[in-house]
Amino acid sequence: MKCATSASMDLLLARFLQCGTWAACALIGAGLFFDTKALSAGVALFILLPVLRVVVMLAVFAQQRNYLYVTIAATVLAVIAAGCVIGLRLAPLAG
Template identity: 80%
Template sequence: MTKPHASASLDRLLAGFLQCGTWAACALTGAGLIFGTKALTAGVALFILLPVLRVVLMFGVFARQRNVLYAAITATVLAVIVAGCVIGVHLGPLAD
């Protein structure tokens, strides 16, 4: 089980990460409105990727803490995300 101070530290790390990521995505989206669609696309993509990057960050923190249970749970979540992406690409509108 995680210690209370470790949980608070993880919460602060995740909050800072998501805040910086959201500001970066907003800046890219705003730049896209001024300069063109590539920056706009990058901003929207960053908004979409932020939750996935959060799970990756959590996996890294749990692995570093040697918290096997939570690392396994986050690895399972990542595997489900990857499987969903692969299935979506093969069965979705971009499929051959």
């Protein structure tokens, strides 16, 4: 039963990343022809896709009540958030 759950999560993540990649590509393509805001949104989506993947994994693990992996995914998100906060705080020092 564990393999079926793992396979379904792999399929969910694969579809999520595939759709996200296509959406980001479409935004970048639209940005090349119409608007730099769309281009920026596409690049931002490419940057956010790995973070969103961890969020999806956290939700799936929580639904499965797999608390060890919920804790690991939450820790990864906390490290990412801490890195963003530190980066924003140190940005003025970089010039």
